[in-house]
Amino acid sequence: MKEPIISNCEKAFLLEAISESRRLDGRGMFDYRDLSIRFGKDYGCCEVSMGQTRVLGQVSCEIQQPKATRPNEGLLLINVGLSPMGAPHFETGRQSISSIQLNRLLEKCIKDSKCIDLESLCIVAEEKVWCIRLDLNILNHEGNLIDCASVAALAALSHFRRPDVELTSEGLIIYEAAVKEPIPLGIKHTPICVSFAIFNKGKNIVVDPSELEERVAEAEFTLGVNGYKELCGVHLSGSTQSGPTIVRQCANKALKRAVSVVALIKETLAKDSELRGSNTERGFVECVRQGTITSHGTPKICLPIKHKLPVETMEASHEDESSCDEVEVIGSGTVELKNSSVLATDTAEQVMEVEAKPKVEEISLSDDENEVQILSD
Amino acid sequence: MAGLQLLSEYGLRVDGRRPNELRQIRCKMGVFSQPDGSAYLEQGNTKVLAAVYGPHEVRLNRSKTHHDRAYINCQFSMAVFSTSERKRRPRGDRKSQEMDMNLNQIFESAIRTELYPRSRIDIYLEVLQADGSNFSACVNAATLALIDAGIPLKDYVCSCTSTLAPSQGGAPPTPMVDVNHVEETLGGPGLNMSTLPRLDSVVHLELSGTRLHLSHIDPVAEKASTGAADIMAVLDKAVRGHVAQCLHARELSGQGADA
Numbered sequence: 001m002k003e004p005i006i007s008n009c010e011k012a013f014l015l016e017a018i019s020e021s022r023r024l025d026g027r028g029m030f031d032y033r034d035l036s037i038r039f040g041k042d043y044g045c046c047e048v049s050m051g052q053t054r055v056l057g058q059v060s061c062e063i064q065q066p067k068a069t070r071p072n073e074g075l076l077l078i079n080v081g082l083s084p085m086g087a088p089h090f091e092t093g094r095q096s097i098s099s100i101q102l103n104r105l106l107e108k109c110i111k112d113s114k115c116i117d118l119e120s121l122c123i124v125a126e127e128k129v130w131c132i133r134l135d136l137n138i139l140n141h142e143g144n145l146i147d148c149a150s151v152a153a154l155a156a157l158s159h160f161r162r163p164d165v166e167l168t169s170e171g172l173i174i175y176e177a178a179v180k181e182p183i184p185l186g187i188k189h190t191p192i193c194v195s196f197a198i199f200n201k202g203k204n205i206v207v208d209p210s211e212l213e214e215r216v217a218e219a220e221f222t223l224g225v226n227g228y229k230e231l232c233g234v235h236l237s238g239s240t241q242s243g244p245t246i247v248r249q250c251a252n253k254a255l256k257r258a259v260s261v262v263a264l265i266k267e268t269l270a271k272d273s274e275l276r277g278s279n280t281e282r283g284f285v286e287c288v289r290q291g292t293i294t295s296h297g298t299p300k301i302c303l304p305i306k307h308k309l310p311v312e313t314m315e316a317s318h319e320d321e322s323s324c325d326e327v328e329v330i331g332s333g334t335v336e337l338k339n340s341s342v343l344a345t346d347t348a349e350q351v352m353e354v355e356a357k358p359k360v361e362e363i364s365l366s367d368d369e370n371e372v373q374i375l376s377d
Numbered sequence: 378m379a380g381l382q383l384l385s386e387y388g389l390r391v392d393g394r395r396p397n398e399l400r401q402i403r404c405k406m407g408v409f410s411q412p413d414g415s416a417y418l419e420q421g422n423t424k425v426l427a428a429v430y431g432p433h434e435v436r437l438n439r440s441k442t443h444h445d446r447a448y449i450n451c452q453f454s455m456a457v458f459s460t461s462e463r464k465r466r467p468r469g470d471r472k473s474q475e476m477d478m479n480l481n482q483i484f485e486s487a488i489r490t491e492l493y494p495r496s497r498i499d500i501y502l503e504v505l506q507a508d509g510s511n512f513s514a515c516v517n518a519a520t521l522a523l524i525d526a527g528i529p530l531k532d533y534v535c536s537c538t539s540t541l542a543p544s545q546g547g548a549p550p551t552p553m554v555d556v557n558h559v560e561e562t563l564g565g566p567g568l569n570m571s572t573l574p575r576l577d578s579v580v581h582l583e584l585s586g587t588r589l590h591l592s593h594i595d596p597v598a599e600k601a602s603t604g605a606a607d608i609m610a611v612l613d614k615a616v617r618g619h620v621a622q623c624l625h626a627r628e629l630s631g632q633g634a635d636a
Binding site for chain 2: 002097100101103104108112113114189221225226228229230231232233234235236237238239240241246247248251255
């Protein structure tokens, strides 16, 4: 399937909003979506979600012959799988541009920057080494796959434990987890990718872009940073007129984000090891019960109306709004609710779902119950 | 190669250059007769051939046609004899696919694709000898080939790779421009920047090799950017020379009769 085409008015609407420093989902220009990390029952399995973008990571290991050029080092293979489950335009034949980009960027960030200590994975030089395989699956694509995938990769690698081995005169003994405690991987530094979308000739930079923002942006800039303020990977695609200064501008923000993400990973790891120690239920079971792992509940476009813009009433607007008391259309695509009863209650800003059309002919009601209540008051 | 320093105590690099010197660039346009545009570029010992076909009709894969702009297809290939050990897969492996993708993105930003809707432009690159900065040389060669084909560009696309020599004896690490093979493989980060120099616009930025500390990013990026601007001067001179030569040849052949 082809990627759905974005209409010109959607593009124009988004660009106009960004130039006024507003984003379609109500976030600030430098606000990130909620990041949550959940670990599964096995070591090395984790699911990361940034807003609605979800990535599942799984680490596995086996014993193999090392590469001829590096006989003392273990092997690390990273594979990102884009299946049509994530987005309808993904194809299973792993040839598309985005899949190559994701794979290469993660490889650069994690493999080429030597984040995992590969020499400790050697069992017998030139004969047997551990081959660590990291598989990431994109479960849902709502923008910013690179960030989410890099967090999933790092979390899965930090969580993983490989079996303990012993080389005896008879041969190699691989101990089961019950017999000998499995060993975690040696992680030398913690690289995280942070993405920025650039609009309006480099004047507006947005952090953690959503899918629509990614497609409309004139350039997308990804930085791989670690906790030691080192850059592990840089990738700029598209064309931006801000020149070399863009790197410095984004680098500091990326660093702060990387530090907070790594802290979150460590915290979640600590909680998980506590749970394992106390022998309670762990893994995705709780998440499935609460409906957090499979549900999709947040509204897509929320426009917070914070201040009045010059009023221009449109002709066709008033007829369809019999369900609302008084709605005045202000400019294209923004609506202010003048219902006094609602104003009297808590909201300093009214959040409504509006379809992005230049002429507001009807207001679509969201599935969210709260919104319906406000409109029907 | 123990004890091989990237920057000697006299401030000379392994091939005798200073940190801010580019390698010698030699280029020739119109080397082939079949493609619409072709170019041969040498950057030191790195030798690249570029051929451009287009704009032409999209024949095989109609789904790739864009209704409002041209579809750009780049293919990067390294000849099997280009590296010191015979290269087993000249194209089609992941790294080459990534290069293809990067080239696509660069030229989509640089070519005025809106002038050729529903058409296709193919750019084929072949590295004959790989001695560092292969990708940069390819971008520069492709620019020349596109100019030879007469395809309108927003500006010259110039690319340069810079690195950082490790600090010696207390001195801060020095950024070096236009890396060669030894500097690339001996470790050290390689920042590859492709720009439209006159528009002061960056079309592609990539960091490969080892990690680079944030405090060193500015000098390295600055070096790559000035390197690209210097390369533009060289390419511009070559293009003007080539055009003058063509005009001269035409005048000589027949009273300037336009075909």
